[in-house]
Amino acid sequence: MPLLYPLVLAAALFGIGVYGVLARRNAVMMLLGVELMLNAVNLNLVAFDAWFADALHSGQVLTLFTITIAAAEIGLGLAIVLALFRALRTVDVDEVGR
Amino acid sequence: MSLTEIVFLVLAVVAVGSALLSMTSGQLVHAALWLVVTLGAVAGCFVLMTAEFVAWVQVLVYVGSVVVLVIFALMLTRQPSGARSAEVTGNRWIAALVGLAAAVGLGATMVVGFRGEQIEGRRIGTAGSIGDALFNDWVLPFEILSGVLLAALVGAIVLSRSGSDR
Numbered sequence: 001m002p003l004l005y006p007l008v009l010a011a012a013l014f015g016i017g018v019y020g021v022l023a024r025r026n027a028v029m030m031l032l033g034v035e036l037m038l039n040a041v042n043l044n045l046v047a048f049d050a051w052f053a054d055a056l057h058s059g060q061v062l063t064l065f066t067i068t069i070a071a072a073e074i075g076l077g078l079a080i081v082l083a084l085f086r087a088l089r090t091v092d093v094d095e096v097g098r
Numbered sequence: 099m100s101l102t103e104i105v106f107l108v109l110a111v112v113a114v115g116s117a118l119l120s121m122t123s124g125q126l127v128h129a130a131l132w133l134v135v136t137l138g139a140v141a142g143c144f145v146l147m148t149a150e151f152v153a154w155v156q157v158l159v160y161v162g163s164v165v166v167l168v169i170f171a172l173m174l175t176r177q178p179s180g181a182r183s184a185e186v187t188g189n190r191w192i193a194a195l196v197g198l199a200a201a202v203g204l205g206a207t208m209v210v211g212f213r214g215e216q217i218e219g220r221r222i223g224t225a226g227s228i229g230d231a232l233f234n235d236w237v238l239p240f241e242i243l244s245g246v247l248l249a250a251l252v253g254a255i256v257l258s259r260s261g262s263d264r
Contacts, residue, residue: 001100001102001103001106001146001147001216001217001219002103002214002215002216002217003212003215003216003217004208004209004212004213004215005103005106005107005110006106006143006147006217007205007208007212008205008208008209009110009113009114009143010204011200011201011202011204011205011208012114012117012201012205013113013114013117013136013140014200014201014204015197015198015199015200015201015202015204016114016117016118016121016197016201017117017121017197018193018196018197018200018201019121019193019194019196019197019198020120020121020197022187022189022192022193022196022197023121023187023189023190023193023194024121024187025187026126028126028168028171028172028175029121029126029129031168032120032121032129032130032133032168033121035133035160035164036117036120036121036133036136039136039137039140039160042140042152042156043140043143043144046143046144046147046149046152046223047147047217049149049222049223050147050148050149050217050220050222050223051215051216051217053218053220053222056231056235056236057222057223057227057228057231057232060149060151060152060222060223060228060231061228061231061232061235061236063149063152064152064155064228064232065239065240065243067155067156067159067160068159068243068246068247069243069246070160070164071159071163071164071247072246072247072250072251073250074164074167074168075167075250075251075254076250076253076254076257078167078168078170078171078254078258079253079254079255079257079258080257081171081175082171082174082175082257082258083257083258085174085175086260091175094187
């Protein structure tokens with residue numbers, strides 16, 4: 001399989017994630033965009049690991065680490081969103097900035 | 099074109115399509131569920147690149163828990179649906195332009211840098227080999243990461259506690 005297939009797919013997913021983070025007003029949706037970008041990174045890591053046939057499995061182990069970090073990030077992010085909602089009764093980032 | 103490539107291209111189309119639907123969907127719950135499809139397709143891509151263990155972790159952690167957490171948050175902030183729930187900002191066209199520029203720039207860089215390289219179908223990602231690597235070569239980062247995860251969970255509990263007793 002050509003190495004370019006996963007790399008181009010990852011680039012496309014990353015671009016869509018950037019759009020999601022920039023265009024959405026709901027804070028939860030912005031977090032979903034961040035998750036999408038992290039998944040693009042994971043795809044790149046696994047693709048380069050498979051291409052390089054690394055003896056240390058760096059790419060796949062780092063992918064596992066990224067998934068853990070992403071889980072921690074979404075937990076903290078959603079806790080912040082909940083605190084925000086409790087304080088301001090909104091999760092609209094445009095209104096929060098006002 | 100081999101069967102692996104065909105399946106990969108189908109999964110890629112599914113992933114990109116459902117990601118687009120997720121990021122443009124008008125309803126938040128629909129967006130979260132489309133994200134499940136995207137993450138599942140990415141897990142399929144991992145399997146095709148012989149990274150089976152990562153694929154299962156992806157399904158367990160992302161599809162199993164992260165998305166459930168997101169749906170919980172949508173319910174708790176009491177706007178799971180409704181016309182206003184998933185509005186986009188006024189600068190959505192600029193955002194689309196920036197996203198397109200990022201994708202095209204990254205994609206062009208990858209095409210220039212790695213054209214013609216092939217992934218060989220060696221089996222590299224079984225649970226046994228990843229476990230060996232993780233607990234022989236990567237033990238210290240693994241333990242530090244468990245500390246980070248614990249700190250994040252404690253922080254999340256403190257942040258989301260109700261405000262009356264603070």
